Amino acid sequence: MKRKITAFFCALCLLAGVLPARAAGPAGGVEMRFYNEREGRYEAQTEASRVNVTLNGEEMALDVPAVIRTVQGNDGRTMVPVRPIAEALGATVRWMGESRQVAIISSTESILLTLGSGLAEVNGELCELPGGVPADVASYGGADRTMVPLRFVSEQLHAQVEWDNKTYTAHVTAQLPGEEAEDKHLLRIAADENAQDMTFFLDAPPDYRVIDLGDRVVIDLPGFVLWEGDGSIPLMENPVVERVRFAQHGDDLYEEYANTARVVLDLKEGCTYRNVTVQGDPDLWAVNVTVQPPGTGAELPTGPDENWDPSAFVVALDAGHGGSASGAVYEDIEEKTITLPVTLRVAELLRERGYNVVLTRNRDVYMDLYDRCDIANNVGADIFVSIHANASVTNRDFMGTFTYSYPDSVEGERLAGCIQDAVVASAGSIDRGLLTNDYVVLRETNMPAALLEMGFMSCHEELQMLIQPEYQEKIAQGVARGVEIYLATKPEKREAAEQTEQTEQKENGGEEALQTKAETT
Numbered sequence: 001m002k003r004k005i006t007a008f009f010c011a012l013c014l015l016a017g018v019l020p021a022r023a024a025g026p027a028g029g030v031e032m033r034f035y036n037e038r039e040g041r042y043e044a045q046t047e048a049s050r051v052n053v054t055l056n057g058e059e060m061a062l063d064v065p066a067v068i069r070t071v072q073g074n075d076g077r078t079m080v081p082v083r084p085i086a087e088a089l090g091a092t093v094r095w096m097g098e099s100r101q102v103a104i105i106s107s108t109e110s111i112l113l114t115l116g117s118g119l120a121e122v123n124g125e126l127c128e129l130p131g132g133v134p135a136d137v138a139s140y141g142g143a144d145r146t147m148v149p150l151r152f153v154s155e156q157l158h159a160q161v162e163w164d165n166k167t168y169t170a171h172v173t174a175q176l177p178g179e180e181a182e183d184k185h186l187l188r189i190a191a192d193e194n195a196q197d198m199t200f201f202l203d204a205p206p207d208y209r210v211i212d213l214g215d216r217v218v219i220d221l222p223g224f225v226l227w228e229g230d231g232s233i234p235l236m237e238n239p240v241v242e243r244v245r246f247a248q249h250g251d252d253l254y255e256e257y258a259n260t261a262r263v264v265l266d267l268k269e270g271c272t273y274r275n276v277t278v279q280g281d282p283d284l285w286a287v288n289v290t291v292q293p294p295g296t297g298a299e300l301p302t303g304p305d306e307n308w309d310p311s312a313f314v315v316a317l318d319a320g321h322g323g324s325a326s327g328a329v330y331e332d333i334e335e336k337t338i339t340l341p342v343t344l345r346v347a348e349l350l351r352e353r354g355y356n357v358v359l360t361r362n363r364d365v366y367m368d369l370y371d372r373c374d375i376a377n378n379v380g381a382d383i384f385v386s387i388h389a390n391a392s393v394t395n396r397d398f399m400g401t402f403t404y405s406y407p408d409s410v411e412g413e414r415l416a417g418c419i420q421d422a423v424v425a426s427a428g429s430i431d432r433g434l435l436t437n438d439y440v441v442l443r444e445t446n447m448p449a450a451l452l453e454m455g456f457m458s459c460h461e462e463l464q465m466l467i468q469p470e471y472q473e474k475i476a477q478g479v480a481r482g483v484e485i486y487l488a489t490k491p492e493k494r495e496a497a498e499q500t501e502q503t504e505q506k507e508n509g510g511e512e513a514l515q516t517k518a519e520t521t
Contacts, residue, residue: 025049027168030065035137035144037100037116042139051078052169053150055088064145066170069133071118077133078163078170079147089157089174095146099413099434102135102146104153108187108201108284111156113148114433122156123190124437128395184224186261189244191235197369197440198241198265200287202280208287210276217265217273219289222257239324239366240291242266267291293324293366307351313383313487314356316376318441319343320388323366328391330457335389336364338466342454343387345476350483373444383415383486384449385479386441389466391458399462400430404451407436411448414489419450419482426478427471429455429462448486452479 029047036043048067053060062084068076082102086093091106104111112121118132135148150170151161159174184204191198200206202224211218226248233244245264253260267273274290320339321327327335340361347357358379360372376384392398403420405412416434424431442449454475455462465471 025051025068025168026166027052030067030140032067033139034069035115035139037134037136049076049168051080051150052167053078053080053085053172054169055172056174057171060084060088060172064138064140064143064147066150067138067147068168069136069147071131071133077131077152078150079133079136079138080150080153081145082135082148082153083146085148085150085153085172086157089154089159089172091157096408096436098410099436101436102148103407104148104157105284106157108158108203109156111153112435114435115146117433119432120152121435121437126392128398186221186224186226186246186263188227189233189246189263191238191241198244198289198291200263200289202285202287205280205285206278206287208276208278210273210289212273214272215267215269217267217289217291219263219265219276219287220253221261221263221287222254223259224261225259226261238268239326240268240271240293242268265289265291268293290370292368308356309354312354312356313490314358314379314381315350315483315487316358316360316379316381316384316445316447317343317347317350318360318372318376318384318386320386322361322364325366328389328457330391330463331460333457333463333467335391335457338389338454338457338472339387340364341469342472342476342479345473346385346387346479346483349476349480353480353484355483355487369440370444372441377444377446381445381447382490383447383483384441384445385415385419385483386439386449386451387479388451388453390453390456392456393458396458396460399456399459400432401427401455402432402435402453404435404437404439404442404453406442406449407438409436409442409448412442412450415448415482415486416450418486419452419479422482422485423452423454423475423478426481427454427474 024047027050030050031045032048033042033045048069051066051068053062053066062081064081066078066080069079070076082104083093086104089106091104094103094105096103100115102113110123113135115135115137117134118129119126120129129149130152133149135146137144138147154161154172154174157174159172162171164171184202187201187203189198189200200219202221206221207223209220209222226246230247232246235241235243243266245266247262249260249262251258253262270293272292274292277288279286279288321336322340325336327339329335343359344362347359350357358375358381360375361367390402401420401424403416405416413434420431420434423429439451442451455466457463457466
């Protein structure tokens with residue numbers, strides 16, 4: 001018996017001596033502390049395995065070492081400080097402290113990572129991070145750095161990563177800035193979420209030509225080369241564009257240009273070309289082509305009514321989609337049939353509480369995105385709230401509530417936060433947090449704006465909840481409460497109105513006194 005115990009303790013001692021060496025990995029260990037976003041504090045210091053990182057065969061100089069990070073027992077992921085890897089691959093980094101987000105922007109890609117979240121937003125689309133390992137803040141040697149998943153970020157920026165397990169080395173291979181050909185490129189084409197805009201992403205400012213042929217629109221980009229060969233993109237669920245066709249031309253279209261990229265938008269019946277707008281900076285340019293569907297909601301009663309209170313706040317409510325723009329469709333249920341009843345109920349609740357409400361639509365009719373913004377801007381709305389339902393094409397089990405605001409809009413983010421918190425509390429939905437995006441209704445409105453994604457129609461369980469009147473009531477109550485909480489921090493309008501009313505009363509009182517005196521005289 002004693003011999004067995006002695007053998008057990010010997011084995012235990014050997015195991016204790018071996019484990020640290022194995023935990024450290026072939027490249028050694030690094031003492032680090034990771035910040036826990038949920039608890040708002042640093043975790044206990046831990047030894048993480050160091051990772052060597054090379055870029056095109058050269059070892060990268062990192063101010064904080066790359067390490068292996070594991071979350072909830074999943075496969076470990078290599079984490080690297082964001083700025084050195086992003087800038088080395090030709091991207092810029094923007095840190096948004098208030099929302100705890102880091103944006104990585106290149107000429108072709110936009111990556112948004114939220115600290116502590118297992119989700120990322122790539123070019124406006126949500127995706128899950130491998131292994132659920134999120135971006136985090138790490139403390140090392142007195143320095144705090146934002147750490148991001150190396151493989152995920154590198155591959156999104158079109159680099160390749162190979163892993164050498166013997167040496168714990170990540171080999172990154174990429175075409176670095178300055179190595180590209182001098183040709184200008186049409187990088188990709190994307191459809192707007194609300195299926196009204198087609199966006200062409202370019203790496204240089206365009207000198208475009210538009211040919212409106214009625215049932216189709218031709219956009220020529222002289223001097224540009226396509227990202228791939230001739231082809232087409234069918235858009236079966238898009239209510240305004242049937243198909244996108246693209247082809248590479250030489251100097252046959254414009255003699256003064258050696259290359260011209262031509263894109264043709266085949267429009268659906270009754271749809272017409274509206275306009276082109278261009279936005280950009282030295283690294284990335286976007287050409288937005290807007291198509292107008294048939295029908296309009298402009299005749300809807302959207303302005304002040306007889307119950308309008310000049311001293312009360314004005315809330316613009318936008319029921320997402322409508323008419324020919326059905327939004328997401330799952331299990332034969334259209335998004336527009338969910339957003340409208342929730343929005344109308346929010347309007348009732350806010351009016352009961354004394355607010356002025358303007359609706360961008362109050363029935364199933366198509367409304368142009370820019371017209372929605374114009375309605376809110378023309379009535380001088382104090383806030384704008386757009387209500388939508390979400391969907392994921394990659395994960396049918398994903399559930400939860402998001403709220404968007406426009407990037408760098410401090411008040412928009414505060415409004416989004418109030419709505420997000422109140423809806424989650426009222427409906428009991430999963431809190432997926434706040435995100436930002438360049439949506440038209442967030443960008444073109446002159447007031448703080450928020451876009452609520454109530455839940456995921458792609459998840460059967462959540463879809464069944466979203467179509468229930470009882471659940472819609474909970475969401476509506478949450479939105480109204482969130483609006484109320486936000487506007488409670490903005491007493492200026494009511495105070496100003498009261499002061500104006502007092503001034504008018506004084507002036508009217510003085511005029512009445514003068515009139516009485518004149519009559520007496």
